Amino acid sequence: MLARLFLMSSLLIYSVSVMAQKKIPLWPDKIPNRVDSDEKEEFTNEDILWITKIQKPEIEVFLPPNRKNSGAAVLIMPGGGYAGLAYDWEGTDVAKYFNSIGVAAFVLKYRVPLSKSVENKEWVPLQDAQRAIRIIRARAAEFKVDKNSIGVMGFSAGGHLASTLGTHYNKRLPFMDDAVEKESARPDFLMLMYPVISMKAGLTHQGSHDNLIGKAADKQLTDMFSNELHVNAQTPPTFLLHATDDGAVKVENSLVFYQALKDNGVPVEMHIFPAGGHGFGLGTGNPSLAQWPSLLAEWINGLKN
Template identity: 40%
Template sequence: MADVLQHEAVLPLWDERPAGTPADLTPTIDERSKNLFRADRALTGIAEPSLTAWVPENPNGTSIIIAPGGSYRRVVLDKEGIEIAKALAPLGVTSFLLAYRLPGEGHTDRADAPLADAQRAMRLVRGHADEWGLNPDRIGFLGFSAAGHLGASLATGYDRTTYEEDKEAHVISARPDFVALVYPVVTMQDNGVHKGSRSALLGDNPTPQQKSDYSPEEHVSTDAPETFLVMADDAPSVSPANAVAFYTALHEAGVKAELHIFRDGGHGFGIEGAQDKPVAGWPNLLAEWMVQTGAMPSPSEMTLPTGLEETR
């Protein structure tokens, strides 16, 4: 591992393919955009999970692992990945874009594969924080849509044993210092569930025990990290009840949290897709929350959409 973190360096999470990964799994990128000048790529066939570093010009020591959504069936690379990292860079935040295993692609540890990758990613960043010039106490996790479920699962199950590891590595905590969930899938219970994400994670006929075990709102403890949540009330696929349920559980456990539900915005808006809608202000709210919670020092510029425009 390099002593100095390189911009756009790809960091494998595991020394070799995780056990139980299908031998014939091959990475595939599908371009879904109908606009020649705006990419909308989706990655499948993730056999070798990784982090891709996005290092700002003036790092402030804060880092965040960005997990794009995709119904646990794909990883959306642009609007919930690189677009977000570019927007955070002017604030001094070092981003790590997470390509995590997709549970429905034949992995033997299906339901735990994404969480194992998220835990490993946290330990990798924290374990190398000093040599990369990062603060090991200011590492966050930002999850979109189905990866909102992954973020909530990490917030409540960061200490679960999901993979075999040497004792030295397991000493490193996988707990995020802060969590942000954007239009998140959370519950696996019938009321409010996003069925596509649940079937990808647990199969078509999960048991009542599985539904409970993989519903993060049922496992919130006082040790959960502070959390920021944002949704749009008119989301057609993922009910705002998901974010509300997780916020309520955090509040009842005494964990500070902030919840924003906007009148309009739909689902999957990212940053560019939120423009000219009430929900467009969510990136600035996130930045302000990060400063207020001590997740990052106050930057000279707090307008994230403007920073994004400058990177086009």
């Protein structure tokens, strides 16, 4: 009996350890564009886990069972208006879905420009995003993923960051001279969910605009982060999702990015739902919206053909 109990407890410990996910710091030593401050990360959880004042950027690793592993991987960027991160709703919950279809997922806890601990604030999220995808590529064998099948997904302001990575992956933000930095930061595909795309007046989400580039940003800075202006033939294939009645981020953000991709011959698929508002995550509880994950899964499978 004791032996049986010991075996059961050992199996329980083993299963818990297998299920436990790994968190990997983006920067092993000095964090770039960081200044000392008295800020501490803040976590609040009222239905959604909300993280603000991020101090230690990292990726959380979610790997599918070996028997399901497709070799594809996704770096997920939660939204939050560049003020914080809706970490579970648009991050870890989505990662678990990807695991269910055999895709490895990595949730990015990226620094936000509002923090007192950052300088050169407009470049800090992109710097974290570039480093994250390079880490995944550098450790692809460990994660059992194909380093040429790594996409990025972003929600809302996280969609702006994902589209910034997709259009500015060659932006040189040098910091570390290590093997990771030698990897490409170009995503192999983009998935943009009710994304902020533009910083232009009348089109942008004002909160994301003000937090990232400031209320008084000049035309040069505005154009730099209006990602519809930077699409070219090398921009990765893209999946776009939006709701027509989105009252926070205008659906026109997705439309202008779609048009730019089409004009440059980049494969693109777009789904515009008539209703759903903003921030609907996986669409849980809405029979119409809840179909989008399966549409995305079919699209990802189609990329292999």
